[in-house]
Amino acid sequence: MKSFITQFSRLFVGILFIISGLIKLNDPLGFSYKLDEYFSEPVFNMPFFVQFTLAIALFLVILEVVLGVMLLIGYKTKWTIWSLLLLVVLFSFLTFYSAYFDVVKDCGCFGDALHLTPWQSFSKDLILLFFILILFYNQKYIKPLFSKNIQNLLVLTSIALSAIMGYWVINHLPLKDFRPYQVGTNIRKSMEIPDSAPKSVIEMIFIYKVNGVDKEFTEKDLMNLPAGAEFVDRKDKIIVQGYVPPIHDFKLTLDGEDQTESVLSKEKSLLIVAYDLEKANVSGLQKINELHKKATAKGYYVAILTGSTTDVISNVKKQYNFNFNCLFCDATALKTVERANPSFVVLNYGTVTQKVHYNDIEDLKL
Template sequence: MKNGLIWFCRIAVGLLFIFSGLIKANDPLGFSYKLQEYFEVFHMTFFNGLALSLAITLCALEMLLGFALLIGTRINTVAWGLLLLIVFFAFLTFYSAFFKVVQTCGCFGDAIPLTPWQSFTKDLVLLVLVLVLFLNRKELKPLFKETTGNQLLIAATILSFGVGIYTYNFLPVIDFLPYKVGANLPDEMKIPAGAQPDEYELTYHLKNKANQQTKDLTDKEYVKTGIWKDSNWEIIGNPESKLVKRGFTPKIRDLSIQDIQGNNYTQELLANPFYNLFIVAYDLKHTDVDAVNRINALAANLADNYNIRTVLLTSNNATEAAAFAKAHHLVAEVFQADEVPLKTMVRANPGVMLMKGGTVMAKWHYHSLPKYDDIVKKYLRAQ
């Protein structure tokens, strides 16, 4: 019975750690953004420059600990590592849930979004399983000889780090974001007819002019009690609004594109029925300039030969964006959008999206930018 419990915990914890690390390693840049949120909460923004390296390392560590547990190599070190890591994660998820700071922990990336309380519950269950393994670590026998186990661990280390490094440089293998290839952005922004909106509760602060008594009432209580009929009671200040029930939320709810004069072009750009290029560079100060020049040359050829419209989307202010466009002789029209949706569009700075009728036809990291002839052959000659 005890041996069966230990094996159950061993397999469950091992596979879950491998899965958790792998799903985040599929999008290490997205995970690094989540780490930066935690750094901001704990006033540790001096770590922001290390966020990506930490993200890739943490993902690899999760996969390695899970794999080492399954094959039973270096078990004492692995048991301590699992315990410390799950205690650390449990603290972060509890802090997020209790203080309502980081509202999605990123435990399973964007593949399986969890609320902070769901994440904390998951970590508590995992903590129990890990404690069983930790207290019985002497009974966790290796599946292979020490030499073979070490060789497998070295191979797993190379593979674990390799996944994160590859996906950072060439985009996620599986895109779980709302801007993935095949997604129609206007559809992802729509709220269907009859969908339930968010439900809010208002709290009024009241004061009695006669006896100076104060009380707080919700909007429902305010109407039900009929206190509004009593002229002695007056509302003090502004009512407080609290979300009590989340309604339908579209997958894309924060995308707004403006030109440098502030005019909204979101619908016009997304409704373009022809092929067009979006160059996404959320931060022009830290973008890869050589890549921008290569993309610009590609866009110029597409514009000359196929009249392809190209736009540059950035979160930099109008002055910075205009100066950058002039300095690099960009053929693209310059538009602005918030940093958050731009980071979500393409996990690269810069990245490129080929659009048609609001649908994402293709997207590329600047490291995997296609040749002009390849785009023409695959997309433009086929229309």
């Protein structure tokens, strides 16, 4: 019986680690954005590590895949299980912290393929911990499946293939796009909220300074405020989350005026997505003017979408001699549209027809 439970645990943990790792390896930049949240305020406030998040993300996701393979083939059992145990303890701490303090809303355990709430993520990690502990205490039942040479070859191959996959998707596009802006998506329809959709239940919380200390009061408490209480702020607390459309933060503005509907209603649009123009790839920016001429000659509306400030936009337009619109959009939303900075998105009446990395600009079909 112990042997059966151990082998089941071995398969369950190994396969889950490989699947989870491959999904994140398909989009390591997306996972690095999650790590940015953990290293930034108001979570751990460790800004020094933000510059290394992509490298850390790549290391962790490749490690997930390789450890899954090592467990399945029975390679260096003791070292493998110890590594799995330490990794799942780390993940459990992060997901518990996210859930308890309500900071990172989605840990990104399965990328954009499957969104889990913080408590769901923590529960998943506890289940994994349970099965890994079974493996930890029953290591004698885990035997190698192949000879030592074949085992070494399989592990090295898994490392090499994972590294190649990571390099490819960073320098091109994810092999499978799980995000809400994937090709074929109509952005306008994805922003709609059905009339029958459940509504959010929100409680208004009022913050007053009482004897020099900020205290929270509900709407019912306002009739009995302490004498001398001074209003500080008001915030909304979500009691029940209603329906949230797949796309809910895509808003384009120009000089403060909403341009979203205007852009989505055009027959042919070429949107150059650069969430941060200061961090945008120089080679990619240098290709834009030539592309702009080609696109406008074929009747395309061309605009840059960016989350950069007005001063940065002005400086970049002057530096690269851009004579077309730069529309402002929330940087987080733009990171979801496309990971490359810059990248190129073609729309037809608001429907995404093509997405291209700046390294593959020659593949654009205009």
